[in-house]
Amino acid sequence: MTRFASAFAKGPALIAFITAGDGDTAANLDALVAGGADVIELGMPFTDPMADGPAIQAANLRSLAKGTTTGDIFAMAAAFRHRHPDVPLVLMGYANPMTARGADWFAAECAKAGVDGVICVDIPSEEDAELGPSLRAAGVDLIRLATPTTDPARLPAVLDGAGGFLYYVSVAGITGLQQAAQASIEEAVARLKAATDLPVAVGFGVRTPEQAAEIAKTADGVVVGSAFVDIIAAHGDGAAPHLEAFTRTLADAIHRAKEIAA
Amino acid sequence: MTDLPNSLRTGPDEQGHFGAFGGRYVAETLMPLILDLEREYRAAQVDNAFRAEFDDLLKNYVGRPSPLWLAQRLTDHLGGAKIYLKREDLNHTGAHKINNCIGQILLAKRMGKTRIIAETGAGQHGVATATVAALFGLPCTIFMGAVDVARQQPNVFRMKLLGAEVVAVESGAKTLKDAMNEALRHWVANVHDTFYIIGTVAGPHPYPELVRDFQSVIGDEAKAQILEAEGRLPDMLIAPVGGGSNAIGLFHPFLDDTGVEIVGVEAAGEGLDGKHAASLAGGRPGILHGNKTYLLQDEDGQITEAHSISAGLDYPGIGPEHSWLHDIGRVRYEPVTDAEALASFQKLTKLEGIIPALESAHAIAAAERIAPTLGKDKIIIVNCSGRGDKDIFTVADALGVKL
Known part of the structure; x- marks a missing residue:
């Protein structure tokens, strides 16, 4: 069983995002795991994060200002894998840093560091050749995004070559701002689950345990990012205990959701 | 090829x-x-x-066709090829x-x-x-x-x-x-x-x-106008390139005319070894803003800051068709610095009574460099892509003049 399969087999999963190199990343990652996060998404900072709202934009800039390199990010990933052999790790970011040394190089580094999956915001299925074949050849899952604008005609192409889980971006917008209506999320998750055997996770705009629990009633996973990033922005290098406490409230809410629903 | x-x-x-x-x-x-x-x-x-x-x-709102102006005083001053200016600066709103x-x-x-x-x-x-x-x-x-x-x-x-x-x-x-x-x-x-x-x-x-298609009216007109004025195609086209819309608009209708040499001018800012905006001369292919093209970036693929005195050229990328034309060698791209553009801005203003945009002044500077090396029987069309009224504060500042 892959790490993803194990993580999602336990019931709805909390997928926690932070930006690599923003604050004490190793301590923060450990705090997320200790608090009950089931999957870790590590953001690769980019100078031009076009899909991100103000919170994650600022995290990208803080990280780059500290001089975070792609090599540093793979070192963080490899160290995480050593400390946490079973927790799935995803790199999320933009096409240019991922392809700057060639897709094969990037995919090989991912495999070497124990990265399970990659989310690339600005490579839609139409441009899969840019990164997808290299990742699949290296045994790294390419995690695709579906959105409210992904119509049924496009969905098969989006799912073709996808692995790990399907990430449903619940709002047409950027990270961390608006929240989608619960009814629209339920409808979309049902539609997506009918089209794929992959677990379906929902993200963008999820900030509270209450929202997360609602979503966890139907989805296989809930992605929370900006709310964690805000904690790092507020507490800097001392963010870990705050992250762990907040993670626990989210994880408890999500893990309980299935029992309540059942 | x-x-x-x-x-x-x-x-x-x-x-x-x-x-x-x-x-x-x-x-x-x-x-x-x-x-x-x-x-x-x-x-x-x-x-x-x-x-x-x-x-x-x-025609009726923008005021097209824009004239193709024989810049006789500039031509005489440089003593080489005959220089025509495609007057996009005369369009409504002052640019292409x-x-x-x-x-x-x-x-x-x-x-x-x-x-x-x-x-x-x-x-x-x-x-x-x-x-x-x-x-x-x-x-x-x-x-x-x-x-x-x-x-x-x-x-x-x-x-x-x-x-x-x-x-x-x-x-x-x-x-x-x-x-x-x-x-x-x-x-x-x-x-x-x-x-x-x-x-x-x-x-x-x-x-x-x-x-490109909407801007190709520039080259379509220029081609008809030069045929009417000279009875033949030009020997060279020169246009400034930031993203490159005025340039591709002039170039595209001439791409298959193999006798026409084509020169795009990138903003070299303080020089290619300093801060600049020349993506082709100083960048490499990458992905930004929806397309793959030459970009100014570091080895990790982080985008580096562009610099040009001309705000319109101050961009770390270039249109993808230019990247392709560069790679296949159909268009030659040359750098022009802030200082050269500033000098040409003043020169064209004094010689022709035309205040060019700082973007366009980059193309004028390249023409100044190239025209004297060509015979008087040669013809160059330079895209005067915009007017320079918007730039007078920047230019005054660069010249140390207080307005």
Whole structure:
């Protein structure tokens, strides 16, 4: 069983995002795991994060200002894998840093560091050749995004070559701002689950345990990012205990959701 | 150059690629809209009524055709090839940008979109967009880097007078690329009713193609005008390249005329070993703002800051078709520094009574360099892409003059 399969087999999963190199990343990652996060998404900072709202934009800039390199990010990933052999790790970011040394190089580094999956915001299925074949050849899952604008005609192409889980971006917008209506999320998750055997996770705009629990009633996973990033922005290098406490409230809410629903 | 098509004018392919460049590197949220836009553009291309409305607006609203002016005093001064200026500075709103905006707002209308957004660097595209939005009665938001807002105050005020909302973008380097990021962020959250009028031949397919097509009126006119004036094609074309819309507009109709040498001018800022905006001379291929093209970047793929005295050239990328034309060697791209552009800005003003935009002054500087090396029987067409009134504060500042 892959790490993803194990993580999602336990019931709805909390997928926690932070930006690599923003604050004490190793301590923060450990705090997320200790608090009950089931999957870790590590953001690769980019100078031009076009899909991100103000919170994650600022995290990208803080990280780059500290001089975070792609090599540093793979070192963080490899160290995480050593400390946490079973927790799935995803790199999320933009096409240019991922392809700057060639897709094969990037995919090989991912495999070497124990990265399970990659989310690339600005490579839609139409441009899969840019990164997808290299990742699949290296045994790294390419995690695709579906959105409210992904119509049924496009969905098969989006799912073709996808692995790990399907990430449903619940709002047409950027990270961390608006929240989608619960009814629209339920409808979309049902539609997506009918089209794929992959677990379906929902993200963008999820900030509270209450929202997360609602979503966890139907989805296989809930992605929370900006709310964690805000904690790092507020507490800097001392963010870990705050992250762990907040993670626990989210994880408890999500893990309980299935029992309540059942 | 082994598998070149018979014509260099057939690109892009169906996936929006010019050789290895171009494409559609956008978030999934935008993909369906990009595909819609392409369908709508294909329909408009074969719709005579669309073409007729476009042509009518260019003629009666923009004031086309723009003249092809024989710059005799500049020619005499340089003592070499005969220099003609394609006077895009005489268009309504003072630059070539309006050609593309007319085309795109007609597409917006066709698609039933009710709001317009755009990014702008120097403010020329912002003014042109605000102008067509006013003409068509559509609300309009312009994203402009905060640094550019400060250095292009007259254009900011023009946009506001035209009824546009101007958003000063405070992220990143606060210039054109950051304005484009913010416009993309806004668009992704408002795809249902908003049309994004991209100002240059960059962005996801089909933007580089449709902007080029709308701007090709420049080269089509220039070709007819030079044939009428000289009875033959020119020996050389020169145009400034930021994203490269005025340049591709002039170049494209001449790409298959193998006797015409073509020169694009990149902004070399303080020099190629210092801060500059020359993506071809100092960058390498990468992915940004929806397309694959030459970019200024570090080894990790982080985008580096561009610099040019000309806000319109201050961008770390270049249109994908230019990257392709560079790689196949059809167009030669040369760098011109801030100092050279500044000198040419003044020279053209004094010799011809034409104040060129700082962008256009880069092309004039290249012409000054090249013309004396060519015989007097040679002909060069230089794209005077815009007028320089907007730049007088920047130029005064550079010359140490207090206004």
